[in-house]
Amino acid sequence: MSSVYTETRLTSDHSARTRGVGGVVLHHGATTSVDVIIGLMMPGGRTVSAHAAIQDGRIVQTVPSNRRAWSLGDAYWDSWAMTCECANDAGAPSWTLSSATHESIAQWVASAAQAFDFYPRRDGPSATWTVIGHREVYTIHGGSYATACPGGMDLAWITRRAQQILGSGDGPGAIGGGGGSTEPTWAGYPIREIQERLGVHGYDTAVDGIYGPDTERQVRAFQAAAGLAVDGDVGPATWTALKKDPAKRDPAAPAAPSTPSSPKAPVFPLPSDWYFGPESGPRESVSGHHGNRHGTAAEMRKHLWRFQQRLEDRGWLFPLHGSDGLYGDETRENVVAFQREKGLAVDGLIGPATWKAAWEAPVT
Numbered sequence: 001m002s003s004v005y006t007e008t009r010l011t012s013d014h015s016a017r018t019r020g021v022g023g024v025v026l027h028h029g030a031t032t033s034v035d036v037i038i039g040l041m042m043p044g045g046r047t048v049s050a051h052a053a054i055q056d057g058r059i060v061q062t063v064p065s066n067r068r069a070w071s072l073g074d075a076y077w078d079s080w081a082m083t084c085e086c087a088n089d090a091g092a093p094s095w096t097l098s099s100a101t102h103e104s105i106a107q108w109v110a111s112a113a114q115a116f117d118f119y120p121r122r123d124g125p126s127a128t129w130t131v132i133g134h135r136e137v138y139t140i141h142g143g144s145y146a147t148a149c150p151g152g153m154d155l156a157w158i159t160r161r162a163q164q165i166l167g168s169g170d171g172p173g174a175i176g177g178g179g180g181s182t183e184p185t186w187a188g189y190p191i192r193e194i195q196e197r198l199g200v201h202g203y204d205t206a207v208d209g210i211y212g213p214d215t216e217r218q219v220r221a222f223q224a225a226a227g228l229a230v231d232g233d234v235g236p237a238t239w240t241a242l243k244k245d246p247a248k249r250d251p252a253a254p255a256a257p258s259t260p261s262s263p264k265a266p267v268f269p270l271p272s273d274w275y276f277g278p279e280s281g282p283r284e285s286v287s288g289h290h291g292n293r294h295g296t297a298a299e300m301r302k303h304l305w306r307f308q309q310r311l312e313d314r315g316w317l318f319p320l321h322g323s324d325g326l327y328g329d330e331t332r333e334n335v336v337a338f339q340r341e342k343g344l345a346v347d348g349l350i351g352p353a354t355w356k357a358a359w360e361a362p363v364t
């Protein structure tokens with residue numbers, strides 16, 4: 001497995017595997033540099049890791065393949081997987097991966113398949129696929145957590161290219177073509193049709209076949225209005241709702257209120273002088289990493305995850321790993337921006353006022 005790597009920069013963030021390797025899980029860190037990704041994996045960062053960090057022909061090994069990397073927030077699936085974290089096309093908008101990065105990922109997948117004796121595949125029942133994206137750990141297996149990761153990475157192309165490298169299969173078509181067809185897809189759904197249907201429902205976005213930030217924003221707006229789970233992602237429920245024609249409104253009927261009423265915030269789960277904040281803070285600063293006299297680490301993490309989900313529902317993105325229930329740089333930056341927008345005291349910490357505002361302040 002060493003031949004495919006161009007460098008080795010090992011992090012100490014890993015642990016023992018508790019089950020055999022069955023396949024690869026691919027991540028997309030929406031950042032433009034492989035060095036930023038590596039920095040996040042080094043001690044003192046977010047205590048996350050993957051086996052490789054990949055961009056444009058550079059494949060850096062960060063965790064030995066016989067160890068379990070910490071990439072899914074789920075020990076069971078972390079143990080099953082070889083994982084890589086990939087950086088954007090340098091200078092491109094978020095969620096764009098270059099063709100050179102796609103090729104590097106395919107090389108790495110083929111090498112993992114060889115080392116652990118599995119065949120790279122995404123056909124047949126999805127539960128048996130050996131090449132999956134982060135969000136599919138959740139959508140197929142119910143593990144990890146809901147996330148948009150790995151964005152528009154062409155998993156079908158990578159799989160077919162890896163098969164070809166291993167000497168089988170016909171090889172892929174164009175990247176973005178879903179591994180052979182010419183129609184770009186997102187989670188299996190044709191992107192142009194998603195964009196056209198958004199337009200039919202009154203959510204205008206360019207029909208360009210690229211699932212970028214604007215399309216994601218319109219999908220979120222559509223989901224919120226349709227009463228669906230708001231994740232900016234197209235799955236079966238959102239697709240079905242998009243395909244339905246919008247109800248024709250009686251022109252004589254009064255217009256619907258333009259903003260839905262704000263829901264009531266759940267009770268702040270800590271004493272009022274405690275807050276969610278950095279792990280390095282005092283006893284009152286709850287990071288999701290540890291338990292305290294008000295609950296276990298898992299309970300603390302769940303509270304923080306719920307807050308992050310709420311921010312995501314309001315359109316704040318956690319592009320590196322989605323909401324993970326842990327307080328890190330990404331959460332702090334979002335909270336600072338949110339507090340500023342809402343005229344709250346700006347400290348980046350989640351106390352009772354910030355918690356309440358996440359539910360009850362109008363979305364602007």
Ligand SMILES: [Zn+2]
Pocket residue numbers: 026027028134147149150320321
């Ligand atoms: Zn991920």
